Amino acid sequence: MSRIAFVKDAFSAGSYVHRREAGVSIEDRGFLFSDGIYEVCEIRGGGLVDEQRHLDRYQSSLASLQLISPMSLRSLQLVLRETIRRNRVCDGILYFQVTRGAARRDHGFPAPDVPATLVVFATPIDVAAREEKARTGVTVVTLPDERWARRDIKTTSLLPNVLAKQAAREAGAYEAWLVDEAGTVTEGASTNAWIIAGDGTIVTRALSHDILPGISRSVILDAARDLQMKVEERPFTVEEAKAASEAFLSSSSAILLPIVGIDGARIGNGKPGPVTLRLRAFSRGISQISDMHLPSI
Numbered sequence: 141m142s143r144i145a146f147v148k149d150a151f152s153a154g155s156y157v158h159r160r161e162a163g164v165s166i167e168d169r170g171f172l173f174s175d176g177i178y179e180v181c182e183i184r185g186g187g188l189v190d191e192q193r194h195l196d197r198y199q200s201s202l203a204s205l206q207l208i209s210p211m212s213l214r215s216l217q218l219v220l221r222e223t224i225r226r227n228r229v230c231d232g233i234l235y236f237q238v239t240r241g242a243a244r245r246d247h248g249f250p251a252p253d254v255p256a257t258l259v260v261f262a263t264p265i266d267v268a269a270r271e272e273k274a275r276t277g278v279t280v281v282t283l284p285d286e287r288w289a290r291r292d293i294k295t296t297s298l299l300p301n302v303l304a305k306q307a308a309r310e311a312g313a314y315e316a317w318l319v320d321e322a323g324t325v326t327e328g329a330s331t332n333a334w335i336i337a338g339d340g341t342i343v344t345r346a347l348s349h350d351i352l353p354g355i356s357r358s359v360i361l362d363a364a365r366d367l368q369m370k371v372e373e374r375p376f377t378v379e380e381a382k383a384a385s386e387a388f389l390s391s392s393s394a395i396l397l398p399i400v401g402i403d404g405a406r407i408g409n410g411k412p413g414p415v416t417l418r419l420r421a422f423s424r425g426i427s428q429i430s431d432m433h434l435p436s437i
């Protein structure tokens with residue numbers, strides 16, 4: 141049972157509190173404006189996966205929104221470890237979020253002395269259920285991409301993603317693939333999107349303002365290169381995806397899940413494909429698990 145969250149804001153210099161008692165101000169700008177950024181990391185065997193890549197993206201998200209980290213990276217690393225430890229999460233996700241703090245409601249930034257809010261929590265996941273999805277594959281539906289123009293920043297402004305995910309669920313699918321005006325797939329509501337062409341080429345959209353630079357995406361690309369598989373980072377259309385021999389999605393919580401149907405059209409033979417499964421196994425093998433006993437400063 142995960143019960144402990146870490147909260148640092150205008151009222152607390154940073155403390156571990158029971159989740160039911162954890163809270164932030166009703167004037168927190170994360171609550172009022174979604175003026176904040178977040179990270180989701182995989183916890184595997186009690187260890188933090190690909191921490192450095194997450195910290196790099198964290199810093200880049202902060203810089204994009206002119207946010208200042210509420211603590212040094214080293215202190216943050218200690219808090220992340222302590223949150224995992226106190227919750228005794230073996231396999232799950234670690235969530236952390238920084239907002240521009242609490243201040244009288246006004247769209248413009250508050251005074252520089254308003255401290256940023258940091259919230260950290262850890263949640264176990266059902267590994268057996270995830271493995272079952274990897275065994276059977278999942279389906280996706282396509283929907284128009286109605287998000288803003290800076291999808292590369294990992295902000296908490298996720299309303300279009302929320303609505304798309306809900307529409308996918310109501311359609312009986314696991315994920316929504318979002319489609320731009322040119323008819324090409326950008327990414328999923330909370331995952332990156334991939335196809336494997338008939339000749340075995342792995343295709344995923346190149347990084348730009350259009351998509352989130354997924355951490356699992358970067359690890360899978362490393363894995364594909366290690367395996368000397370051919371990779372093309374370019375847009376692909378919905379039609380190309382439906383005609384692909386395999387397709388899959390990636391994220392730190394879903395890891396890599398085979399896609400066996402798009403808008404009701406069967407992908408390949410309707411079963412997880414061999415290239416997808418090979419990439420899944422290999423990329424898991426190359427992801428870095430952090431040393432959880434970082435000495436305190």
Ligand SMILES: Cc1ncc(COP(=O)(O)O)c(C=O)c1O
Pocket residue numbers: 180301327328329330331332352353354355356357390391392393
């Ligand atoms: C829109 C979007 N794309 C892609 C991803 C995958 O990113 P990562 O692999 O870092 O989890 C996420 C994860 O939350 C996401 O929200």
